[in-house]
Amino acid sequence: MNHGPNEAGRLVVDDVDLVFTPARRDPVVALENLDLEVEPGEFVCVVGASGSGKSTLLRLLDGMLTPTKGTITSGSAPVAGPSRDRAMVFQSDNLLPWSTVIDNVAYGLTLGGMRRSRARQAALRQLELVGLADSAGQYPRELSGGMRQRVNIARALAVDPQVLLLDEPFAALDAQTREIMSAELLRIWSTDRKTVVFITHQIDEAVYLADRVVVLSARPGTVREIVPVDFERPRELSLKRTDPFGRIVDHIWSLIEVEVRGSLGLS
């Protein structure tokens, strides 16, 4: 296989099982025989019915969970716990309420031992990138949900990770803010092309963002199909209103519809 120049951003999931064994309850097989390879600099979206193991997959990639079977490799080394090479963005912004916006963005850097003044400089650059430099001195509760989520993303970008892992980062936002945010994310991503794994329930969002869309099937979670998305970049939001775009969305929807119905107890 021909590996690109920037090996650091490569993710390889090799035949992974993840079984939860809750106390006094039956084990839950969240993922089974999962194989996935993400190229350095690639933007991959993961969709699937609720409970199909998307968040679990992301936690495995970050190193917060350890596979029950199989291996996960990030760059050239196996994943053995969280690392600042990979940054995670959750659906809830999880900003520290007691830190100002700039200190929140500097958080990962100061944890890594960087001096506060330097970390703040780096943080300010990220805030400019997400258009929030003016809010640097505010506390998170003084911001809107969309602004907080931008701060959350800036915090992840600030540690300059090889890999950005996002778990439904825009799910709590209204539809308009969400569209703008996904366009913004693409713009930011295009500046330095980090590897991105992005989870969403919104199929059109996935198709708009991704180079490839990974469709997970549920119970047990495994890769159902990987759908390539070859639209040119940069992509306009109007792409979403085109026929080829709609065809891909329909195809992905047909793959997961059965399971979504199943998970709702319909048929």
Place this chain on the structure above:
Amino acid sequence: MSRGTKRGGFLAWLGGPTRGASWSRLVLSIGLFLVAWQVAAMYLVDNRLLLVPFTEVAAALVDEIADGAFASNLYTTVLELAIAFPLAVFGGFVIGAILAGSKPVRQTLDPILTAMYSLPIVALAPLFTAGLGFGVASKVAIVILMAIFPVITNTDAGLRSAEPALIETARSYGASRLQVLRTVTIPHSVPFIISGVRVAFARGLVGVIVAEFFGAVSGVGFAIAAAAQSYQTARLLGYVVVLGLIGLLASIGLTALERRLAPWREES
């Protein structure tokens, strides 16, 4: 920024966030209270053992100050609090932190702590006076016992209630256990601890006064008991007013401390 320039502007300013406004509110509410007191004492209550006009109370207080008795009584009570209260806060914090850190210890001690917290500890005041004498020691013991439990409980609760999502986020950024403590758990617990300290001070004040009732040679509580025995209502109420002022000062001080230590909670 809106300034109180138009009609009704004064009320808007008074409800505003400025320092001047908050002092004005304080002066205004004390003034209203004193007027209400004066009116009640002159026209509503004619039992002079129960209530005398504020002006007489003030006069009695001035006599007491001129006499030198006031300073020595106040000194005793403040000294007792100054020794006992910091010990209670520090001890409560340490014990609370131990409880938060160890589930077995917490589960073992919980019933005892709950019982002790709800116990009217002032009931032990006569015992402490008998055992530790009429001096400062018996008061310090009571104040510590009264004040320590709210600090223990709130420290424990504060340290254990940080959002798991925030802890997980810290960990995903590679935070060590110590870093999680320093950047998440402890900041989260600050407001809890301060409100524990608030309750602790109120309880400590009750403790010191009641302990002085039961046996002391000096102190605010001692002076109140003495005034009551000789039916000097004005003098008694004078000391009660001073207790009110101590409580008020403590509350203002704690609010200022909270602003400093937990600025993120301040209403904008």
